[in-house]
Amino acid sequence: MSHSSVFATLTTASVIFSTLGINSKAAAQSLTVNNTEVTNYAQSVLAMEPDRQQAFEEIKKMIGEKEIPKIVCNDVNSMSSLPRKAMDIAVNYCNRSQKIVENHGLTIERFNKITVEIQNSSDLKRQVYNTLLRLQNTSDKSK
Template identity: 60%
Template structure:
């Protein structure tokens, strides 16, 4: 009868040791490659900023300045349409005015003209403003920056 020590002969122990070493090396390589892979994903997912802080502040100022005019235009159009649904009005898409009665179209055009002036007065082109608006739909970091800027701009001077 063989002793247990005989089962783990020198040859057998070498083989187990080399297998353990191989599996350990394989596991270590997997961990390193996984960490490297995650690092690459994080770097690749961090977008370059499309907007700088000055543009964010300009955007927020324009939004704040436009809001009262937008609300007034919306209320006027709502009165004209009554219980009907107000279509989405997009200033750079004249087709979005088509579903409105003539007087409501005039209100929308007047609002859009004022909005373009407000955007320009705040240092942005209308294209830049629209680009930021579109980017806000998918970029939570930019949303947060604009939100923070809006909050800061709405603070009363004595609370700053």
């Protein structure tokens, strides 16, 4: 994966929950995130991204030219304007994403807090970015 692709993935992680996401409300105080959590977060984001893209494209095809509304996984009302099949796609994505996050050793609450902190901390954003690069490089070499 090129540096621009990793940057795009990180950018997506920072806003991954603006469309097809999990509510990322968190307190404004600074959050301490250890190296294991950074790695788990990055692995989760990389694992979720293909599903997110696929779900987004499928929903986009279903609703046509209309703009996809902001979908928040733990806010059923955010999906209420979607056609039934599109809502099912969003719900399935949300369920898979939660499992991915949990399989990588984080709770949804912790994942959301880290997402918010990335938006507020250039140091954490850089750390996650570098971890994404490292993970992607490792993945590319193992292929």
